[in-house]
Amino acid sequence: MIASNEKYNKKTRFFHWLSAVVILWVTISGFYVTLFEVDAELKNSVLALNVLMNTFFIPVFMFRVLNWVNNPAPEDYQGLPLRSRKIADKVHAGMYLLIFIVLLSGVLMMDRKVEFLGMTLIPYLPFDPALKEFFTRLHIFSVCALAFCVALHIAAVIRHELSGLRILKRMLG
Structure with a gap:
């Protein structure tokens, strides 16, 4: 039996916290510039940064899923x-499925290629406008669903911490 204070392995903690930073940033900043009246230049800059962050996050997410499959969470019998x-x-x-849908729909709804330092990271994918609209709606819905799940995830961690199950301590290392 593994003790309840066993820490998650380093790769799991790394992928978790990197994912948390990216997902929280792009979600909060994306909602902010979309729902509130902000300067157009700021909105475009934030959205462009979010696209770039998500582009670099795609391979990180794939490695995170592989790590999740190959390194299950420590058992906690207490x-x-x-x-x-x-x-x-x-x-x-x-949540992993939602993240996959958010990332895929984000790529498929793009109306231009994604570039970084003059290199094309994701080419423009010319779809029928109705299909682009479908992917845009799917993206918006899945982002909202993911934001809800992340809020529930945070609430569950708080609940577990308050009940004495120190999951956050194990994830912090």
Whole structure:
């Protein structure tokens, strides 16, 4: 039996916190410049930065999923029943699916290529305008769903911390 204070491995912690920073930044900044009246130059700069961050995040996310499959979370037999662990696994799988949909729909809705330092990172994919509109709507819906899931994830971590199950301590290393 593994103690409840066993830490997640270094790769898992690295991928988790890098993902958290990217997802929280692009979600909060994206909602901010989309929902509030901001200077057009600021809005364009933030959205361009978010596209670039997500472009570089795509391979990181693929490695994170591989790491998740190959390195399951430490078992915790003190306070977290098997049913709760199964729910947590399903919720994490759902969040990974949402992240995949957000990233894929973001690429497929783009109306231009993505460049960095003069190199094309993602080429422009010319789709029918109706299909681009579908991917745009899918992106907006999946971003909102992911934001909701991230909020629930944070709430669950707080709940576990308050109940004595130190998941955050294990994820911080």
